[in-house]
Amino acid sequence: MKDVxxxxxxxxxxxxxxxxxxxxxxxxxxxxxxxxxxxSLYGGVVPEIASRMHTEAVTIxxxxxLKKTDLKIADLDAVAVTYAPGLLGSLLVGVEFAKTIAxxxxxxxxKVNHMAGHIYANNINHKLAFPLLAVVISxxxxxxxxxxxxxxxxxxxxxxxxxxxxxxxxxxxIMGIPYPGGPNVEKLAATGNPSYELPIPxxxxxxxxxxxxxxxxxxxxxxxxKMRGNEINKADLACSFQTTATDLLTRKLSLALKNTNxxxxxxxxGVSANKYIRxxxxxxxxxxxxxxxxPEFIYCTDNAAMIGAAAYxxxxxxxxxxxxxxxxxxxxxF
Amino acid sequence: MLKYxxxxxxxxxxxxxxxxxxxxxxLYKDGVVVDKNExxxxxxxSEVLVPSIVAILDNNHLTIDNLGELIVVNGPxxxxxxxxxxxxxxxxxxLKNIPIKAISSLQxxxxxxxxxxxxxxxxxxxxMFIGKFNNDFLNPQYIYIKKEDMDTYVxxxxxxxxxxxxxxxxxxxxxxxxxxxxxxxxxxxxxxxxVHNDKKSAN
Numbered sequence: 001m002k003d004v005x006x007x008x009x010x011x012x013x014x015x016x017x018x019x020x021x022x023x024x025x026x027x028x029x030x031x032x033x034x035x036x037x038x039x040s041l042y043g044g045v046v047p048e049i050a051s052r053m054h055t056e057a058v059t060i061x062x063x064x065x066l067k068k069t070d071l072k073i074a075d076l077d078a079v080a081v082t083y084a085p086g087l088l089g090s091l092l093v094g095v096e097f098a099k100t101i102a103x104x105x106x107x108x109x110x111k112v113n114h115m116a117g118h119i120y121a122n123n124i125n126h127k128l129a130f131p132l133l134a135v136v137i138s139x140x141x142x143x144x145x146x147x148x149x150x151x152x153x154x155x156x157x158x159x160x161x162x163x164x165x166x167x168x169x170x171x172x173x174i175m176g177i178p179y180p181g182g183p184n185v186e187k188l189a190a191t192g193n194p195s196y197e198l199p200i201p202x203x204x205x206x207x208x209x210x211x212x213x214x215x216x217x218x219x220x221x222x223x224x225x226k227m228r229g230n231e232i233n234k235a236d237l238a239c240s241f242q243t244t245a246t247d248l249l250t251r252k253l254s255l256a257l258k259n260t261n262x263x264x265x266x267x268x269x270g271v272s273a274n275k276y277i278r279x280x281x282x283x284x285x286x287x288x289x290x291x292x293x294x295p296e297f298i299y300c301t302d303n304a305a306m307i308g309a310a311a312y313x314x315x316x317x318x319x320x321x322x323x324x325x326x327x328x329x330x331x332x333x334f
Numbered sequence: 335m336l337k338y339x340x341x342x343x344x345x346x347x348x349x350x351x352x353x354x355x356x357x358x359x360x361l362y363k364d365g366v367v368v369d370k371n372e373x374x375x376x377x378x379x380s381e382v383l384v385p386s387i388v389a390i391l392d393n394n395h396l397t398i399d400n401l402g403e404l405i406v407v408n409g410p411x412x413x414x415x416x417x418x419x420x421x422x423x424x425x426x427x428x429l430k431n432i433p434i435k436a437i438s439s440l441q442x443x444x445x446x447x448x449x450x451x452x453x454x455x456x457x458x459x460x461x462m463f464i465g466k467f468n469n470d471f472l473n474p475q476y477i478y479i480k481k482e483d484m485d486t487y488v489x490x491x492x493x494x495x496x497x498x499x500x501x502x503x504x505x506x507x508x509x510x511x512x513x514x515x516x517x518x519x520x521x522x523x524x525x526x527x528x529v530h531n532d533k534k535s536a537n
Contacts, residue, residue, distance in 0.1 A: 042529050046529050048413065048529075049529070051413070051414070051417060052413075052417075052521070052523070055417045055420060055421055055520060055521060056520050058421060058424075058425065059424055059425060059428040059516055059517050060517050062428075063428075063517075073429070089413070089414055089417070092380050092414060092417070092418060093417055093421050095380065096380060096383065096384070096418050096421045096422050096425075097421050097422075097425055099384045099422070100384065100421070100422045100425040100426055100429070101425065101429065103384060103387070103388065103398070103426075104398055104425075104426060104429045104430060105429075322385075323384040323385045323388060324381040324382065324384075324385055325381075326378065326380050326381050327380065
């Protein structure tokens with residue numbers, strides 16, 4: 001079969017990224033322009049600033065990408081773009097950019113869900129083996145998803161409140177740890193011991209998650225200690241939080257591995273960059289003799305290569321979008 | 335390298351305006367309006383912008399390759415609206431090496447006024463943008479007036495209300511605008527955003 005080259009665009013949050021992906025699993029070229037330094041000044045992503053920076057960056061980002069390859073846009077087979085979920089203003093810039101490229105080069109347009117992108121990041125330099133269990137962990141999502149084939153998702157469990165990445169960020173804020181909260185809490189946790197006793201969430205047989213109780217417990221603990229004039233051991237508290245939160249993930253995954261007897265596991269979403277979580281999930285998989293696949297670090301956080309990977313099955317099914325495609329802040333695939 | 339790809343000596347220009355709850359696409363042939371797509375009071379600009387460009391080209395049996403010039407209204411106005419028009423226009427210009435020009439929404443209005451000294455305004459959700467003109471030159475300092483101060487401002491100042499834009503007349507303004515590197519075509523933002531204000535007051 002003829003090789004399929006897809007130009008992919010991602011702009012759902014604070015990364016402007018374009019990539020060329022071959023056959024859904026080989027990254028020909030990838031360019032990521034991050035805005036993290038700018039948003040750090042404000043302690044978090046400012047949507048209006050993110051949209052402005054995407055508008056300024058899109059054509060420059062594409063030019064940088066094309067310098068990395070001999071391929072021309074005219075040689076490609078389709079244009080794929082993240083249309084949901086994410087920051088609406090940011091998504092819109094990427095969507096209009098993609099439509100214009102598709103129009104100019106008369107290429108089919110493919111709309112890709114950002115979370116499908118995170119799942120298919122596992123298909124880069126690797127072939128997804130079905131059935132599988134996907135541990136979806138990001139700033140907006142925490143799900144345990146069963147996949148029996150391409151784009152065949154069955155949600156086994158979800159968070160009842162905050163997403164895990166959101167919990168990391170909130171805990172960072174409570175403890176006065178600078179943005180980006182997640183990676184900084186992880187770094188600090190690596191130097192501490194789980195000496196603080198925190199409540200154990202969702203002690204039932206469901207596959208659901210919950211992180212807001214954990215966050216509240218930490219908030220109360222920090223406030224109480226402050227009133228008593230005691231110092232908090234930040235490293236120990238970060239470690240206690242990370243240990244409890246990760247234990248919840250591995251408990252639910254283990255339950256699913258036991259009940260479904262599925263032997264393939266993937267991790268998807270920005271939080272998959274967390275090394276401690278990776279190693280604990282690996283232990284759970286080892287126990288049930290399941291194969292774990294985790295995306296390479298560069299493909300864990302937001303990037304366009306994963307969008308190109310997720311677009312490939314849609315290209316094969318000829319699921320193309322029209323020029324009236326709109327972005328959506330909240331469209332979910334599972 | 336910039337190239338003109340009109341039909342023979344004919345130059346087609348495409349004008350794109352999405353600065354507020356509107357969408358105006360004008361096709362010029364040698365500076366004369368030959369077709370116009372106009373939608374007013376719309377909230378789904380992102381759904382109709384590219385289809386409207388396709389429609390105007392199709393109706394005139396043209397393709398993007400026939401365009402010798404792009405003009406985009408880069409604000410002030412709705413942040414999102416302006417971004418859509420600017421993103422589409424700069425991408426077309428970059429991909430096809432089409433010369434591109436940017437014009438402010440206030441200059442578009444001003445093109446219809448013949449006085450030497452006047453002000454034009456553009457309404458917005460919470461107020462209006464004011465542009466002051468002297469001898470046809472726009473004072474580079476745009477003003478933003480909040481809704482509660484609008485009546486006082488209008489009473490104390492002579493504001494010209496522009497009802498309809500004569501796009502043939504507008505082209506005289508367009509023809510003298512400089513060509514810009516597509517990477518540098520970006521929206522004009524007049525209003526500061528909240529985080530900036532918060533940061534200033536915190537400093």
